[in-house]
Amino acid sequence: MNRILSFFVLIVFIALDNGAAAQSLPVARNIQAAYQKGTRSVEGKPGKNYWQNKAAYTLRVKFNPETRLVAGTVDITYTNNSPDTLRQIWFKLYPNLYKTGTPRESAVSPRDLTEGVVIDSMFINGQIVNKANIGINGTNMTVNRQSLPGGKNMQFRISYHYTLNKTSHVRTGE
Incomplete structure (x- = not known):
């Protein structure tokens, strides 16, 4: 049983x-x-229609150790490999973590608070961008400009400066 x-x-x-x-x-x-x-397969791998946008850039940077001023120019070729038209291009300004008034999760020394990244000039495809068309919110920067169709690219030249933090080391190393 x-x-x-x-x-x-x-x-x-x-x-x-x-x-x-x-x-x-x-x-x-x-x-x-x-x-x-078709951008993703059921196995979790990229599908046959998968794509990635691309940015190629050249940096020219000067640093003054006495004043801790970082100043530079970056040339960026941004390629939209997606089938969609991009209405905005976003840039990350990580040094703005130290900008007075920027929300942050990590504490930073009050001595390290600065005006953040200052955009001295920006050109898109060789044309100057009016600073009123540059939006900076915390560590994000957007540009109100023509859209970027799929398969096309844009050339950016951005001149900037900021003061490097001295005692807090979030996203900047020591």
Whole structure:
């Protein structure tokens, strides 16, 4: 009798295990859309229509150790490899973590607070950008400019300066 009961319990567990394995997990709508667009495969790998935008840049930087002033110019070629038109280009200004008034999760020394990154000039495709069209919010910078169609690129030349922090070392090393 025990043998029959044990066999029956084993059959029930096998049946329950097979039923559990056959259940599928819900898939988020954005992941389903990526499957349909072909930018992601069900295996989690990039799909046949996967793309990445590209930025190639050249930095020219000067640093004055006495004043801790960093000044430079960066030339960027930004390529939109997506099929979509980009309405905005975002830049990260990490030194603005030390800008007075910027929200931050890490404490910084009050002695390290500065005016942040100052954009001295910006050119897009050789044309000067009016500073009123440059938006800086914390560590994010956007430019109100024409959109960038898929497969096209834009040339940026940005001249800037900021004072390097001395005692706090969040995102800047020592």
